[in-house]
Amino acid sequence: MLVQQIINGIVVGSVYALTAMGATLVYGIMRILDISNAGAYAIGAYVAFFFLLQTGSPLVALVTGVALTAVFGFLVQKFLYAPLMNKSPNVSLIAGIGLFIFLQDFLRLVAGPQARELNFGTLLPSIQFPSLQLTLYGTWFLILAATALLLLILWLLLNRSPIGLAWRATAQDLETAKAMGINTNRVVAFNFILGYGFAAVAGILVGILYNSVYPTMGDVPAYKMLAVIVLGGLGNPLGTVLAALVIGMAETLIGGYVGFFLPRDAIAFVVLILILLWRPQGLLGRRRSS
Amino acid sequence: MKSRFSLSLLILILSLGLMLAGCGGGGGGDKKPAAENKTPIKIGFFAPVTGPAAADGDSVTKAAKLAVEKINKTGGINGRQVELVAYDDNLKPQEAVSIAQKLTTKDGVVAAVSGSYSHTTRAAAPIFENAKIPMIAAYALHPDITKGGDYVFRQSFVGTAQGKAGAFVAVNMLKAKTVAILNVDNDFGTTLADSFTKYFESKGGKVVSRDKFTMVEKEFNPVLTKIKQLKPDLIYMPTYSGTGAQIARQAKELNLGIQMLGTEGIDSTMEFLKVAGATADGIVITTNLNRESKLKATQEFIKDYSEMAKHAPDMVAASTYDCFMVLAEAMRKNGAEPEKIKDGIYKIKDFEAATGIIKGYNKLGEVTKNVQVQIVKNGAFAYYGEITDAEIITPPDK
Amino acid sequence: MVDSEVLLEVRGLKKHFGGLKAVDGVDLTLKRGETLGLIGPNGAGKTTFFNMVCGFYTPTEGTIRLKGEEIQGLPAHAVARKGIARTFQITKVFKDMTVQDNLLAAFALKQAPTLLSSLRRSHTRQNLEHVQAYLERVDIAAFAKVKAGDLSLGYMRRLEIARALALEPVLLMLDEPCAGLSKDATLDFIELVHKLRASGTTIMLVEHNMAVATALCDRMTVLSYGVKIAEGTPQQVQNNQAVIDAYLGEAEEGE
């Protein structure tokens, strides 16, 4: 049972890591809590759902879902966030929330309020180990593999490519990067394309895992991803992964052994508050420099 | 500096003025036209069309429109047409209250139907009661809703009755001795789980575990892994379609092999059956819609609804539809003024409706009808049994 | 025992950041009415020293006495209440407030010492007149109703100094007050400091620019790599070989 629960926890944690990565990247550059990223999560899943219905091809569905959402991310930064960059962070926050509400209701009006199935067919069968009382879902492998692969790509992109270098410089300090001749506008655009692309991947994978897409599917990620990125130290991709695993594991073990003494989402925040009391800068955050 | 203060004062004055307008305004709202006319009869309706329960809001709104259409096509109310005044409450009690006020004082409705959840309906109920306008809750289960007075009714089984019915099914039809309960953590899941437990234990059964979760939960592997170790005969899951479908799917993936018993909450063709797919097969539910019923009202409703909505109806739709049919029956027999409608509803006996024969309403306003037991077979709900036992289906009157 | 002439007395002050010894055992004495320059090349530990005196850093070791009373380790707001006012190298005016409100905020120190008393009205006619007087002293009275964030850098500096003066401090500390200023603004500023000196204000200033420091100070203390390497009048310090070496070293590194 313990092995099963630990695997459950890792899967939940991976899902959180994927879900929170988009917002982590956006925060890393823009220093805003981008709630509309959770809208992109739902958009990605719905675009994939639509193309799956139209073409029947999982690959086409996946690629269009991610690509169109990434384009959407580009447009969002160009027409909404970029002009607000020098305003108070509250402004971007509320704008993002407004966009999120708008997107959710847009999806409801276009696709109907009911949950729809996102059935990619049985990609991989579940594996049973009766002697160990262990079950491994086929989709779990998909989730874990996709998470690992995407994080690897992200790492290579940020650490081994010219745009990654520019990204890191801009994340350190946008003004200085600009002064050093880095085209920060391009970095910001790239950042949103990447961030919203990630959100779409997360939305599609979660849609497959739970075989359902619905207009309000971004509701939980909208706040949970914030807990994850804050716990990870805000804007630190590695910290996000670590925090996601901590929260996923804590929720799973509490749910499996103690029983939920508080709702699952509240537990994530209790973990967050306790850890922040101990480390106010998050798990992998740097101490504030004064 | 001066202009700044002037502007802010202006805004304060406007805001307060707006509020004070509320103190003085209104008053003449609830004057009703004389009975001898052919103006349409207005029936109020509210549902969570937007927000987290939008799927149910959509079903019930379609059902309400269908019902009004049907009433008007079959001659209206003694020659008068019925008009639907429908609002979206966004699943917020505060909005439900202002809608209830609007319906009762502005729109001049003679009766209303709540197509919403418990906390919204619970907040709106006293307003209808005070305005002396009858209101029927289609599927809200909070026990307090009907307790305020005479004007509030309920069209689905009060939670205690359905929970008991579930335990009856568990003991007598599924022969379960031990059960694990998984309930959604709101008044719906809690009342059902509580009354299930009470009856089940009184018949010698044992509840081995009880876990609760929020409406938006999707991940049940941890708790199902735990339940797997406990090896209960049955899992009772009073919850809604979204969560119910995930429980069904994840139980199958974990190879649980435990019989599952649900409630009317997962009586949904789109959200439950399609998402759960083959993994739903064999799940039994207690509900109030018997798809294989021989009743004309039921078959007509299923046919009409499917044609209109392009998908098969679920329980919330059927229950909402019946609210309007009951109102129409009361108005036809007893008159279309609020007080007469109220009396008319109390007089209803053995009325044929989409959700079966309505035996009547008790003094609290709770409905008495048979509980339907359905089973999922080949991706559809099918007849499994019907509970007619008076001890089970009679709602409490206190 | 306490020499009434001595205002500030620092003994063996140290600040270590991990392995880095930013300030490593500095002694310093400041007399009433004196203007002392704290100079040294980049990274000499001037600002660290300065921030310890103002309460923004806690010293690792050593004592700071103001009028004989130990104040090291007190938080910044408590140090301010003891009578030390400061400005910042990167000006920190309250940008979205008017110049007048920026200045008025300083009066709270005397007029609203507790949370409850802070509920009282601040914009009394008397206070506003008082504010105007301070603004006139630094020649920015015309901007009283302007948002501080809209001022030019030079005027922000003036506002900051006026704000510090409004605390009626026993010691005024200026952190690189001429950094980023144009030549004209620098000259204006030097004139302003001379006016303050004439009125008897005790001043300590951190300055990177030797020429500016020479023009302003009675006495100078030179830091390099966290230790004091020289002390004396501007002339003495300018001719000190260790100082020349320290500044030359920096120039070479800078090339």
Place this chain on the structure above:
Amino acid sequence: MYEQVVAINIGLAMLLAMSLNIITGFAGQPTLGHAAFYGIGAYTSALLTAKAGWPFLLALPAAGLVAAVVGVLLGLFSVRVREDFLAVTTIGINFVVVAIFQYVELFGASLGLAVPKPVLFGLRFGNTEILILLVILNILVYLFIRHLPTSWLGLALGGVRNEEDAAASLGVNPDHYKVFAFGIGTFIAGMTGSVYAHFMGFISSSDFAFPVSVGVLSMAVLGGLGTVSGPLLGAVILTLSPEVFRFVSDYRMLVYGGLLVLMMRFQPQGLIGDDSFLRRKWIGLFSRGKGGE
């Protein structure tokens, strides 16, 4: 009456927006969990009147006090963490508080709590009395906020909001003032919660969930954070818009979300913030009337 109920909703929203404005607008501390304090006030008042038999007039300030105690604790926490950490932590507080209402039997758990209508000198509070009470509270809070910019507190908070270090160099203890602002803001929110509970007659945990906090923050930002009356305007607009747009039932939330985006995009300082359209127009009118200044 319907107008009364809408007016009450506006009155509640105005109080909440003003109280949030003290914390976020004046003290500059982000809060995304304001509904938690609203809820604490509501539950406190409900329990005190229904279970302990307190009169409403005592329960009202008590509700504010209890909320303020929790608010002060949050304030003490806030001085430890950076802005964005704080914003998310306040979301956390909101979730945890709602979870406690939802799980603890004393608070009615998932069934919610019935709240008695207040009785004052034999007079049973109907909507009219609630409305009068709200008007009084609104005027009091407004007068306080109007006083803020010309008070020592307002200046100190302005210092903390702009440059904490500089404020400290003026002898202002930033931590004390932050905590004080949290205390005042949450006190008002708690009292508002009390009024809400007695107006509704029934409360359940989801009445105080995270989206409510978002709504309150939106009102304040929309109208203009840190301005005296902007939040009032925001509260009126965002409370009325669902009512006004009720006729376009299906598109209501779409319109609401779109409205927020557009307002933020084109009036980021808030409707009556610096250099906003309304303010420019207003000043234009004013100076023309006076022949320019």
